[in-house]
Amino acid sequence: MADKKNKTINDRDEDRQGTKSGTEDADSSSRSKQVIVRPVVNAIRILKYLSDSGQPRRAAQVAKDLSINTSTCFNILRTLVAEDVLEFDPLSKSYTVGFGIVKIAERVMSEGERVSAARPHLKELAERFGVTVTLWRRIGGDRIAQVAVEYCTRDTRIQVSPGRRGPMLMGATGRLLATQIGKSKAEVESAFASIRWARPLDFDRYWDEAETAAKRGWALDDGFFYGGTTNIAAAVLDPSGAFAFSIVATMFRGQYDDPTIARMGDELKALGQRLTSVLY
8 A cells, every 4th residue: 555655655756756857947937936935834833743743733833843943833723723724722732623624625525535535533532541543433223334434543442343243222322312313212112122242231321322412512431331330321313414424432440530531522523523524
C-alpha cells in the first residue's frame, strides 16, 4: 500500500515537472513578481502541522516546532479558531483541527473519505480519555456495522476486531436506538430477547436505560454486552434528524468513576452533533 501511495505521489510530481518544462521562463518571471504573505503561509503551515500530528498542541509548542514568533503564532491560532478552522480546548489550552476545514472539502469527498476525516476527532477523544473509540453505522433494517476504530497510545488498552457487525439493539448503541426506531415497546422486547448478553440483563432495566439515554443524549452499557468493559455511545444524525451512526467509547469496567463517565458521555454527544457536518 505504501508503494502504491508513493507511486501516485511520484506520478503527480512528474506531471507538474512536465508542465513546468514548457513554461519555465514564464514561471521564473512570474515567481519574481509574486508577493508572499507570510501570515498566510504560517497559517497553512500550522494547519498542516496540527493535521499531521493528530494530537492537541499548545500555542507555545506550535510556535517552537514551526519556528514562528510566539505572539504571531498565538494571533494566527486565535484567528483560525474564530473562523472555525481550529478548535480550542480551554481546559488543556490546546488546539486541534476544527470541522470548518472539513466543510470546505466535504462536497468532493466520498463517504469513505468522510469517515477518514472523522478519524482525527475519534483519535483525539481516545487519547484524552485513554479509551478505544469506534464509529458504527446502521445498515439494513436491524443491524449495525463498525466502520472505524481509533486507539489510545497507552500500554494497556482494549483492542477490537475490525468490521464487527451485530444487532442494532445491542450494547450502548442499542439503548440509543430502542426508543427512536418507531417500534412499540413489545416489539423492542421481542428483538431484545434474541440478543446474547455477557451477563444477565432484564428488559425492564434495559428499557429504563434506553429512556434515560433519550433524555440525556448518550447511553451506557456497563459490561452487559461485552464482559469486563464499559461502553458509552452517542448518536450521529443525518441531515433529516434520523439516526445514522453511533460513536462508542470502550474502556475497562471500573476504569472511571461516574462523574468522569458522565463528562465523557456529554463530550461524545457534542462530538456526534458536530460529526453530522463531516459525514453528510
